[in-house]
Amino acid sequence: MSDKMGGRDATFFGSMRRFARTSGAVGGIAARVAGERVFGIKTDRAAHAEDLRQVLGGLKGPLMKVAQILTTIPDALPPEYAAELSELQANAPSMGWPFVRRRMAGELGPHWQSRFQSFGQEAAAAASLGQVHKAVLHDGETVACKLQYPDMPSTVEADLRQLKIAMAIYHRMDNAIQHDEIYKELSERLREELDYMREAAQMRLYRSMLAPVADIHVPTPVADLTTSRLLTMTWLDGGPLQRWLDTEPSLEARNRVAEALFRAWYVPFYQYGIIHGDPHLGNYQVRPDGGVNLLDFGAIRVFPPHFVRGVIDLFEAVRDADEDRAARAYSSWGFADITPEKVRVLNGWARFLYEPLLDDRVRRIQENGEGHFGRAVAEEVHSGLKSIGGVRPPREFVLMDRSAVGLGSVFLRLKAELNWSRLYREVTAEFDEAALAERQAAALAEAGVPPPK
Template structure:
């Protein structure tokens, strides 16, 4: 079974045949408009693209979700449609489930459970989830990886590389080479459920004493490279919770839990969850956060985290030289003073709520798309000044900021973000972070962290 599901030429060819029309359509329309002046109905084609990708399992949907959060990685029409993609691909049937469970836990796998649902309770991009009960009474979630995922990953990444290369020739504002490298590395890591289990243990360590943030516990004896079993957390999906018309106080409490759940690991351990997609968490019975998915995790060197705080201080004090130092720490190479001014427009947008010591929404201009107007301004400025090449470490950090900002906007949360931030970064020390990070990674057993 493992050999049949390794990356293969034929597996990649099948996948590319299914996706090349959608990706080729993007390329044709961008090329036609930018080079030949041919106007095309990009909005209509973007809807077609969403329909194609949304019906497919695998990383192409995840890639689309990712690119929709990177400002101007794709034209606005495509980004708006792809942002709506949810992890809702139809689940695999019982025949697949039996084969997968038998290959992972043996022919007598059903005897190892007191109960196991035949129907999937959730379908995601790389796998589906079944609810089960262990002989000791623990309720668990069993995530099964879909078949042939290695070849699916490689085929989809080839298509994404093609689309990004075409767009790069038409638009040089953001040189995306390292974005692709980072995206590829993180997607390939998500194939290893042993790794995800270790990253889940890491989050249990980092968030152990954080109120209103719940992390499931992986069950080692029921976990393999393609099966991840974890304790079941009771909760409700974000959209359904909002439909219940929660109070402003409840909205604020959930927003505070989200902030701490993402940024305590980053500022105290140098670790970030790179996928703030709505399907990756729930609202707990007490109104807190159930964080469910740990496939896309990034570990940073302490100096990189220090660069985030350096840029915060630069924006707060309007200090151009300090901003240059921050971008240098992050690895932006050869940027000019004019480009720093352009990048600082984005930094001011992200940091403004953290600087203002007052209760406020995360964004006050009424725009329903978090940061889109600012991103377009920055994009135009980078085009004018010759473009920049963001370092790969920057990608998931920025994605988390954008993704969480969008969630805070939808929550209509009103908090003193500055106080939350300063509580989180209090007494930051790079060497202390390095020591905490090393100890936590070792205890959790996270492989090849950096």
């Protein structure tokens, strides 16, 4: 058997093992939800949502990351699922040192250790797709080496098949959100995250775009120690945001972090049409000087300039209560069959997201005391969508919504009090669609990021 065929078989059988581990649990839980929704059989939905979290939390892989994203789309999942899945964290069991040694040899050759002055045998951090080791180069530079877990392509494909089944089952029970474009978007983004060479290019892109932004720091990739499954980058000193919050920092310190994160997301979006699609606590560190380290550049979305124009148009339509302009904005986003009824329902969600940006005063991002950012509004929007036959969100909506809700949740945790309206006006000032197109093309080319298809 050739190595190529052996690798293909290994991927196939790894995928089948992954599928088998998730299918029984997800299928059984979905069947219990279906029994309640279709046949009126009452079940403890909170209990089987907890079952689902335990299954996905035990697997600690891409399906968990997808679940986190889905929890930010208004009722794409039942609320019990969303509440449990939102608690999942991107942590995975560590690969032991003998395994790491073999994996590193596979990426950098048998004498890989000679490329480093020292290399930490214990993982310094872990995520859904790989683990990080701290090392020192011969010039004294401290670096982070993110090494991908084995068999991740098969893991992703198995998870995507299982996700497709789960979404199809849920859609039969509840047609408020039509998932086909959401699934396509998540599939493409997850497959891109497997390529660490691409992530290195996206890291260079973000270093360039955020260079003028105060208090935000991005690692520098080390090209000659990076492969498609190994990403070596400069080490940034800092601690997890949640751990920092546990120290009860001052309001001034919390506001500084919140403002830096706002600019880190929306300067790239409104000036370059590019967004970081995975805003959660695990992707930020607070530095000893109070600044912020931005980590993990696998989930990046590049938008056409007209989409960014549409986001601003929708803001202005909500501000001016102009439903006709809102309809045009939704169409420019990619929503099809926009009717006055759909505009009114979708505007409920848009008003919620834009409301802090319209309110020209210092305030918290959410002032109603809700523990979950936007949950009550999402339930209202969901009911409205069901009553008009549902909606098919375009692919572009998925990570844009994920970013807005994910950041809102972080601002909620920070208990930040800022003039969000002033920040929004600053990052959108002098917006020009043609100029954005030029900046975007130049930035992508300089960083080596493939242009969008």
